[in-house]
Amino acid sequence: DIQMTQSPASLSASLGETVTIECLASEDIYSNLAWYQQKPGKSPQLLIYDASSLQDGVPSRFSGSESGTQYSLEINSLQSEDAATYFCQQHHDYPPTFGAGTKLELK
Amino acid sequence: QVKLQQSGAELVKPGASVKLSCKTSGYTFSTSYMSWFKQIPGQSIEWIGMIYAGDGGTGYNQKFKGKATLTVDTSSSTAYMDLSSLTTEDSAVYFCARRDYDGTYYWDWFAYWGQGTLVTVSS
Numbered sequence: 001d002i003q004m005t006q007s008p009a010s011l012s013a014s015l016g017e018t019v020t021i022e023c024l025a026s027e028d029i030y031s032n033l034a035w036y037q038q039k040p041g042k043s044p045q046l047l048i049y050d051a052s053s054l055q056d057g058v059p060s061r062f063s064g065s066e067s068g069t070q071y072s073l074e075i076n077s078l079q080s081e082d083a084a085t086y087f088c089q090q091h092h093d094y095p096p097t098f099g100a101g102t103k104l105e106l107k
Numbered sequence: 108q109v110k111l112q113q114s115g116a117e118l119v120k121p122g123a124s125v126k127l128s129c130k131t132s133g134y135t136f137s138t139s140y141m142s143w144f145k146q147i148p149g150q151s152i153e154w155i156g157m158i159y160a161g162d163g164g165t166g167y168n169q170k171f172k173g174k175a176t177l178t179v180d181t182s183s184s185t186a187y188m189d190l191s192s193l194t195t196e197d198s199a200v201y202f203c204a205r206r207d208y209d210g211t212y213y214w215d216w217f218a219y220w221g222q223g224t225l226v227t228v229s230s
Contacts, residue, residue, distance in 0.1 A: 034216040043202055043220035044152065055218060087152060091215035095168040096142075098152045 002026050002090050006099025014107045018076045021102045023088035025069040032092035035064055035073045037084045038101075044087060048073065080106055109133040111203055111221035118227045123193055127224050129186040129203030136160050136184035140206035140213060143177065143188045146223075147199045157206065158186060193228045200225050 003026035013019045023033065031051040036044035046055045048064040051071055061076040075082055083106045088099040114128040129141065143155040156167035158177040165177050174197070176189040186203055201224050204217035 032215075043204075043223055044217070045220075046216060046218045049207075049214070049216040089152075089216065094166065094215075095154045096215055097154070100151050 001095060002029060002093055002097050004088055004090055004097050004099040006088055006102055008102060009100065010103040010105065012105045012107055013078055015078055015080065017078050018074060019078065019104065021073045021075075021086050021088075021104075023071045023073075023099045025071070025090055028069055029090045029092035031066055032090055033064070033066070033071045034089045034091055035062075036087045036089065037082075038087065039084045047086075049091070075104075078106065082106065109205065109219045111205065111219055113201075113203060113221035113224045116225040116227070118229065119193055120230055121194055121228055123228075124189060124191045125193065125226060127188045127190070127201055127203075127226070129188075129221050131184045131186070131205070134205075136179075137181050139208065141177075141179070141186040142204050142206055142217065143175065143186075144202045144204060145171075145199045146202065152202075155188070155201075160186070190226070193226075195228050198226060198228045 005024040007022050033051045035048040038044045047058050047062050051066045052064040063074050065072050085101045085103045087101050110132045112130045117125050119125050137160050140157050140159050142157040145153045155171045155175050158165045160179045178187045203221040205219040207214040207216050207218050
């Protein structure tokens with residue numbers, strides 16, 4: 001199975017700041033990466049697919065990028081509603097696998 | 108609009124089985140794929156397997172073979188997952204999610220999820 005190493009495990013930021021979350025794939029996944037946001041007691045919400053394509057309805061302050069097997073989710077101009085846990089997921093090979101998650105707290 | 112409505116929370120005894128449901132609406136169920144996931148609260152998400160509603164064809168994560176059995180009822184547009192020989196390690200929230208489809212291709216990211224079903228295994 002492809003391993004997704006996600007970092008950091010948690011971070012704290014202030015409203016209006018920019019944060020970056022990263023995922024490292026154990027092998028080449030050819031940009032086949034998605035990002036999800038999950039709030040407590042809720043199901044995951046798709047933010048990004050194919051590493052950088054924004055899902056319909058997702059604010060443009062969310063963006064995805066890649067460099068080799070390293071993938072990043074950037075959130076600009078943090079809003080209070082961005083407090084959540086974020087997961088990456090590779091959709092290159094079966095089984096689909098997820099990162100361990102990053103818990104984002106707003107100061 | 109696309110909706111996936113999962114069955115309610117379950118409290119089951121060790122060794123028992125449980126059947127979870129995921130009732131869908133707002134799209135053509137018979138040409139869709141449904142995946143199931145496991146998430147222990149506070150932890151990451153695991154893919155259990157997938158079923159194609161058109162013919163009931165399935166694919167499983169090796170880790171969950173023998174534990175989970177996926178079925179569908181196309182007459183009610185509902186997907187099911189049976190979990191057998193339950194242990195405390197099976198206590199988790201289980202989600203169904205539709206494999207994304209753009210009208211031509213299927214993609215292995217998930218835009219539509221059920222709300223989750225909490226399964227608690229306890230004597």
